Amino acid sequence: MRKQQLIWQAEHETATAIPSLAEQEPSSAVVYFADFLKRQKITSGKIIDIGCGKGRNSIYMAKQGFEVYGLDYIHSAISACKKLAEQQRVSPRVRFETGQIDDDWKFADNFFDIAVDCFSSIDIETKSGREKYRNEMLRTLKPNGYAFVAVVSAEDEFEKRYIKSNPGAEKNSVVWPQNGKFQKDYDEAELRAFYSDFEIVKLEKVTKPAVKCGEKIMATNYLAILKNSKKVEI
Ligand SMILES: C[S@@+](CC[C@H](N)C(=O)[O-])C[C@H]1O[C@@H](n2cnc3c(N)ncnc32)[C@H](O)[C@@H]1O
Numbered sequence: 001m002r003k004q005q006l007i008w009q010a011e012h013e014t015a016t017a018i019p020s021l022a023e024q025e026p027s028s029a030v031v032y033f034a035d036f037l038k039r040q041k042i043t044s045g046k047i048i049d050i051g052c053g054k055g056r057n058s059i060y061m062a063k064q065g066f067e068v069y070g071l072d073y074i075h076s077a078i079s080a081c082k083k084l085a086e087q088q089r090v091s092p093r094v095r096f097e098t099g100q101i102d103d104d105w106k107f108a109d110n111f112f113d114i115a116v117d118c119f120s121s122i123d124i125e126t127k128s129g130r131e132k133y134r135n136e137m138l139r140t141l142k143p144n145g146y147a148f149v150a151v152v153s154a155e156d157e158f159e160k161r162y163i164k165s166n167p168g169a170e171k172n173s174v175v176w177p178q179n180g181k182f183q184k185d186y187d188e189a190e191l192r193a194f195y196s197d198f199e200i201v202k203l204e205k206v207t208k209p210a211v212k213c214g215e216k217i218m219a220t221n222y223l224a225i226l227k228n229s230k231k232v233e234i
Contacts, residue, residue, distance in 0.1 A: 004125050005073055007181045012054065012077045017179055017213045021053055024084060026060035027118050028208070029223050033148040034064055036202070036225055037114070042146070045113030050101050050137065051120020055081030055094075062090040066114070069107070070096040102129035105136045112140050115147040119221075122151050125182045127170060130194075138197055141228040147198060153205060153220040154185040158212045178213045191222055198226035 001009070015022035026034075037043070043065045049058040052070030054077050062068045062085070070081055081096040099105075102124045115137045124130045137147055152159055154172040162174040163185065172185045192200060202225040210219035 002125075003180065004123065004182055007179055008074050008123070009076070011179070011181075012074050012080075017176070017181065019211055024054075024056055024059070026057050027150070029150040029206075029221065030057040030060060030116060030118055030148070032223060033116065033225065034061065037064075037146070040146075042114070046111065047114040047116060048105075048107070048112045048137075048140065050115060050117040050133065051123070052081060052096065053077050053120075055084045055096065057116060057118050058094055058096070059084055059088050059090055061116070062093040063088070066093070068094045069112070070094065071099045071101055071105070072096075072120075073098060073100050101136075102126075102132045105140055107140045109139055110142045113142055113145050115141050115145070117147070117149045119150050119152065121149070122184050122186075123182065124184070130184065134194065134197075138228060138230070143228055143230060145228045146201070147226040147228065149195065149222075149224045149226060151191065151222050151224075152183065152185045153222055154187045156185065156220040157217045158215065158219070159183070159185045176213065186222060188222070191224065195224065195226055197230070199229040201225045201227050 011017055047061050047066045047068045049068055049070040052058050052072045058068045058070040072078055075098050078096045078098045085091045085094045121130055121133050166175050166177050168175050168182050174183050204223045206223055207218050207220045
């Protein structure tokens with residue numbers, strides 16, 4: 001198992017670094033995106049929840065009427081997703097699977113109406129791995145389908161400190177001293193460049209209180225709503 005995966009396995013068991021992961025309530029970022037979809041009158045279709053964790057967002061989107069496919073490389077997290085889906089009575093509308101988000105996805109081209117990456121791809125340790133995830137997201141998303149990407153800003157109070165003292169190999173990346181977790185953070189220009197094959201419909205920088213590694217901080221994140229505007233080849 002890769003080092004980052006072992007770190008996530010431990011984190012899913014203990015929720016010491018990111019307590020919000022153990023919550024059953026959806027991320028406020030995903031609620032924001034769901035509200036956007038409602039305003040577009042999009043209330044059904046297939047969604048991929050990329051790095052679904054314990055399923056808080058998948059379950060929420062299933063309750064909104066979507067058919068959700070959740071993918072995560074931590075087996076215990078996938079088991080927790082299935083249990084939560086049963087408890088919340090949405091099992092018929094969700095499918096959870098253990099798998100890597102930075103490898104080939106088994107889904108056909110143009111399979112999904114919507115994609116959600118809620119703070120997951122920032123945990124892929126290599127640029128080539130993140131490019132793979134992004135390209136698979138684009139390949140499997142239908143033309144005009146929306147993708148939602150939440151990432152942490154390089155200006156985030158917690159990250160800013162470690163970008164200086166504990167940088168990873170890439171620009172704006174960190175290795176958390178608390179548990180060795182790699183994270184890729186973004187400035188706006190990097191984010192726009194990385195997702196330039198998509199149309200950027202909305203990009204917001206949001207600051208809110210959060211707890212990371214036992215510290216109360218003001219978290220600063222980017223929430224991006226993207227659209228697959230690629231032309232369909234005839
Ligand atoms: C910060 S958590 C977010 C979880 C979920 N999206 C949420 O908002 O509750 C990141 C998730 O991505 C998963 N993950 C990270 N890298 C992955 C990879 N390469 N393949 C599959 N899952 C991955 C982790 O196991 C973890 O569940």
